[in-house]
Amino acid sequence: MQNAALNNPIQNKKNTSDSSNMQAPQLNGESGFQNIIGQSKKMMEMFALVNKVADCDSTILLNGETGTGKGLVAKAIHQKSNRANKPFISINCGAIPENLLESELFGHVRGAFTGATSSKLGKFELADGGTILLDEIGDMSSDLQVKVLKVLEEGEFEQVGGSKTIKVDVRIIAATHRDLSEEVQKGNFREDLYYRLYVIPLMLPSLRERMSDIPPLTSFFMEQSNRKNNREVNEVTEDAMSMMMSYPWPGNVRELKNMVERLVVLKGSGEIAARDLPPELRNSQNYEPSAALEISDDGICLNSAVTEFEKSLILQSLEKTKWVKNKAAKLLHLNRTTLVEKIKRHQLQPCNI
Numbered sequence: 460m461q462n463a464a465l466n467n468p469i470q471n472k473k474n475t476s477d478s479s480n481m482q483a484p485q486l487n488g489e490s491g492f493q494n495i496i497g498q499s500k501k502m503m504e505m506f507a508l509v510n511k512v513a514d515c516d517s518t519i520l521l522n523g524e525t526g527t528g529k530g531l532v533a534k535a536i537h538q539k540s541n542r543a544n545k546p547f548i549s550i551n552c553g554a555i556p557e558n559l560l561e562s563e564l565f566g567h568v569r570g571a572f573t574g575a576t577s578s579k580l581g582k583f584e585l586a587d588g589g590t591i592l593l594d595e596i597g598d599m600s601s602d603l604q605v606k607v608l609k610v611l612e613e614g615e616f617e618q619v620g621g622s623k624t625i626k627v628d629v630r631i632i633a634a635t636h637r638d639l640s641e642e643v644q645k646g647n648f649r650e651d652l653y654y655r656l657y658v659i660p661l662m663l664p665s666l667r668e669r670m671s672d673i674p675p676l677t678s679f680f681m682e683q684s685n686r687k688n689n690r691e692v693n694e695v696t697e698d699a700m701s702m703m704m705s706y707p708w709p710g711n712v713r714e715l716k717n718m719v720e721r722l723v724v725l726k727g728s729g730e731i732a733a734r735d736l737p738p739e740l741r742n743s744q745n746y747e748p749s750a751a752l753e754i755s756d757d758g759i760c761l762n763s764a765v766t767e768f769e770k771s772l773i774l775q776s777l778e779k780t781k782w783v784k785n786k787a788a789k790l791l792h793l794n795r796t797t798l799v800e801k802i803k804r805h806q807l808q809p810c811n812i
């Protein structure tokens with residue numbers, strides 16, 4: 460089997476990409492994103508936006524599936540802001556029990572509740588002058604949402620059990636994997652807080668929407684893992700990379716990172732070949748999107764499900780035929796004109812841009 464330099468899959472597919480000659484300044488650190496790898500069009504747009512908004516105090520709402528890098532980007536925004544030498548405090552609102560979260564956020568005075576034997580500063584006070592990341596804000600109770608709204612509007616709050624109003628100067632970044640506008644419609648998230656957070660929305664694309672980032676990310680994680688674990692795995696075969704490029708990566712970059720680390724540790728040296736990949740990746744070429752469709756208790760919109768299904772089959776046929784539309788149309792038993800119309804309607808593009 461032939462070895463492939465990690466970026467070969469990009470080179471091989473270059474003819475299918477309509478992306479410009481955009482280089483990857485974040486790889487060599489020119490734009491200050493040394494740890495955030497990405498050269499796809501979507502990531503370049505994201506970097507440009509981060510550069511524009513980092514040094515203002517506007518609230519940022521980071522949205523994206525799990526493992527897309529929301530935490531990483533929040534930290535980068537802080538580091539590029541003029542608050543960089545002040546604290547960056549992150550709190551996962553979904554991981555802390557509701558009754559403790561208020562005290563974690565706002566602190567408490569001594570005796571505020573059973574067990575509060577001394578006073579404690581909350582994250583907002585600890586972040587004074589800097590940035591706070593309210594991670595998984597979509598999981599916060601509506602009582603706390605009111606209190607966070609007050610901090611956003613007036614920059615002030617009271618500690619649990621306290622009566623003194625505390626003022627802070629904190630830049631707020633909120634992150635969630637949920638669709639907050641949908642949560643507002645369902646009545647799970649306050650509309651006023653949503654609009655207060657929705658000043659600068661930043662959407663992190665899923666990994667399957669930026670497949671061209673897989674080779675550089677793999678390379679980066681492989682290097683990291685070799686160094687950390689004293690290993691010498693240096694290549695991924697073309698077959699293996701092609702399987703990695705067809706897998707939907709539901710856990711996004713985190714899933715890729717963990718898989719690469721596992722492969723590097725187990726392999727020890729040499730190359731990663733197709734047979735080294737876990738079964739879900741080896742079978743990914745047969746990935747069946749309809750298998751993931753389940754009717755939840757909330758029901759399902761048949762029309763949009765059918766549309767999504769059509770879209771994914773068209774995409775699959777295009778990827779299989781390297782976007783040669785005549786061939787893709789044949790696979791779908793359609794004529795070319797109908798396929799072209801559907802590509803336009805669904806706004807489909809080659810994914811390695």
Ligand SMILES: Nc1ncnc2c1ncn2[C@@H]1O[C@H](COP(=O)(O)OP(=O)(O)OP(=O)(O)O)[C@@H](O)[C@H]1O
Nearest residue numbers: 494495496524525526527528529530531636712713
């Ligand atoms: N573009 C990237 N370049 C390098 N590493 C990345 C990138 N995106 C994510 N990672 C790494 O992947 C892992 C997951 O990223 P992160 O925790 O920021 O995701 P997240 O969107 O906050 O996920 P969750 O919603 O589960 O909290 C981290 O180890 C992070 O360093």
Ligand SMILES: [Mg+2]
Nearest residue numbers: 529530594634
């Ligand atoms: Mg996170």
